[in-house]
Amino acid sequence: MGAEQFRQRASGSSAKEAFKKALEEALYNYGHAGYTGTLAEKDDFIEIPLPEGEDGMSYTTKLLDECDERIDDKWGPAGCISLGNNKYIFFGWSPT
Numbered sequence: 001m002g003a004e005q006f007r008q009r010a011s012g013s014s015a016k017e018a019f020k021k022a023l024e025e026a027l028y029n030y031g032h033a034g035y036t037g038t039l040a041e042k043d044d045f046i047e048i049p050l051p052e053g054e055d056g057m058s059y060t061t062k063l064l065d066e067c068d069e070r071i072d073d074k075w076g077p078a079g080c081i082s083l084g085n086n087k088y089i090f091f092g093w094s095p096t
Contacts, residue, residue, distance in 0.1 A: 001035065001095055001096065002095070002096045003037070003074040003093045003094060003095055003096060004037030004038075004093070004094055004096045005064055005091070005092070005093060005094075006037060006038050006039055006078075006090075006091060006092065006093075006094050007057070007060055007089060007090070007091040008022050008025070008026060008038070008039045008089070008090045008091070009022075009083075009087065009088070009089050009090075010022035010025070010087075010088055010089075010090065011086050011087045011088070012086060012088070013086060015045065015047055015080050015082065015088055018080075018086070018087075018088040018090075019045050019078075019080065019088075019090060022039055022088075022090050023039060023040065023042065026038045026039040026040035027040045034095075035095050035096050036094065036096070037094045037095070037096040038094055039078060039090055039094065040094075041074075041094040041095055042077065042078040042090075042092070042094065044077040044078070045077050045078040045079065045080040045090060046070050046071070046077045046078070046079060046080065047080045047081075047082070048063070048070060048071075048079050048080065048081055049081075049082075050081050050082065050083070056081050056083045056089050057089065059081060060079065060081065060089060060091040063079060063091075064091065064092070064093075071091065071092040071093065072093065073093065074092075074093040074094055074095045075095070076092075077092070078090045078091060078092045079091045079092050
């Protein structure tokens with residue numbers, strides 16, 4: 001079995017609410033069968049602060065490329081970065 005990188009944006013009044021919405025969307029779009037390589041395979045997330053001056057999407061790429069231990073496990077939690085204004089990006093590795 002392999003793994004695939006994913007990134008998914010969502011909005012909500014909190015990261016938890018945004019994650020719930022993003023997860024529902026991923027399950028709707030990719031199904032419940034498993035091994036989709038998407039957020040649909042995740043049941044938890046870890047919030048990662050966005051360093052000042054960094055772009056959210058570029059920072060997710062950096063963390064994935066560097067195999068950051070917080071998001072480097074396809075069975076572990078998704079990463080979550082707040083983009084401000086109740087917008088979030090969820091990202092990481094997911095089983096395929």
